[in-house]
Amino acid sequence: MLYGGIEAGGTKFVCAVSDENLNILERVSIKTTVPEETMKEVFEFFDKYKICAIGIGSFGPIDINKNSKTYGYITSTPKKGWNNYNFIGAIKEKYNIPIAWTTDVNAAAYGELKKGGAIGLNSCIYLTIGTGIGGGAVVNSKILEGFSHPEMGHILVRRHEEDNYEGKCPYHKNCFEGMAAGPAIEERYKVKAYELEKNEKAWEIEAYYIAQAIMSYVLILSPERIILGGGVMKQRQVFPLIRRELKKLMAEYVEMPNLEEFIVPPILEDNAGIIGSLLLAKDIEI
Structure with missing residues (x-):
């Protein structure tokens, strides 16, 4: 099985694909501009692989309440173009797979606990x-x-x-x-x-x-x-x-x-977020 991870930062998106042992097969860094541009490159990267789940650690604030109408959104960010952006909705339109969704720092904490x-x-x-x-x-x-x-x-x-x-x-x-x-x-x-x-x-x-x-x-x-x-x-x-x-x-x-x-x-330094995102993808019950 292959897993996808996205560390979505205000400056750059780091995307990676790993195997079951969290060995990273490929990773890319994509400049965070506006959703239309950034997400186009994100999809071009993941389209090359058949991933079974994806974990996302995003800059915020984000809506993590699954009972909310705006679950999966980046909400009140000052980042141009990303205010009230339906991140999970965009991913689901492309890939019918389970998605783990949290903040970038939560993903980093998870990565450090499990691997750092x-x-x-x-x-x-x-x-x-x-x-x-x-x-x-x-x-x-x-x-x-x-x-x-x-x-x-x-x-x-x-x-x-x-x-x-x-x-x-x-x-x-x-x-x-x-x-x-x-x-x-x-x-x-x-x-x-x-x-x-x-x-x-x-x-x-x-x-x-x-x-x-x-x-x-x-x-x-x-x-x-x-x-x-x-x-x-x-x-x-x-x-x-x-x-x-x-x-x-x-x-x-x-x-x-x-x-x-x-x-x-x-221990993971700047890789904590992407490792945590991949771990969250792997830990989803598929």
């Missing part, structure tokens, strides 16, 4: 910190979903005492994403995150916001591992600062795991 940095565990949270901040959770080996999917980047955080930055989020200003995503770093310091490598104070402030968010996730979900991906987290010097700040914030209220093993970068 959380192998052997039953739960994990995957955070991507880059142009925006998104989070996915796997609990008892199942993706966490309710009436919608988690929006972990938009929890509120306390402002660092040395930070006068107002916040970048157009909805909430000083939410986690508004204070700690790449655009907030760039606007605050007038340089890209990777140019701040030696600015320890900047990374201490960044770690303060990330640790606050992790504290909330830990107290609510108690995941067995936190995996931090995305462009900002390629600056590995921030990991020890996050662990130190989390320990301080928790104040020994709950007994924590070994933080060196608890807060880690992704």
Whole structure:
């Protein structure tokens, strides 16, 4: 059997086909423009294969409520052309196969649990910190979903005492994403995150916001591992600062795991989303 996977990002779509052992036979990267153009290339890729199921991890917000009239849609995205786009409907018009549908970060969390940095565990949270901040959770080996999917980047955080930055989020200003995503770093310091490598104070402030968010996730979900991906987290010097700040914030209220093993970068790196999408396709009961 062959499985298809789509990691649908705001910048690019990664499409892949794998065998039953998740060996990738072919993968392509397609620029995200407008649906008519992007999906034409997606279909041209999958038309070459007889896939039995497909897994999709998409940028959002998306509708994951199967009882909703807009199930399978990308909903209120600012991405031109994709607002209220019937993604699942477009796939079903082409292929009469089972479809797994979730967010890109949920797919990445699932990939890391099954094949990456959380192998052997039953739960994990995957955070991507880059142009925006998104989070996915796997609990008892199942993706966490309710009436919608988690929006972990938009929890509120306390402002660092040395930070006068107002916040970048157009909805909430000083939410986690508004204070700690790449655009907030760039606007605050007038340089890209990777140019701040030696600015320890900047990374201490960044770690303060990330640790606050992790504290909330830990107290609510108690995941067995936190995996931090995305462009900002390629600056590995921030990991020890996050662990130190989390320990301080928790104040020994709950007994924590070994933080060196608890807060880690992704093993699958930039492949977490597409591997997770393929795994979701394989795990559908056909």
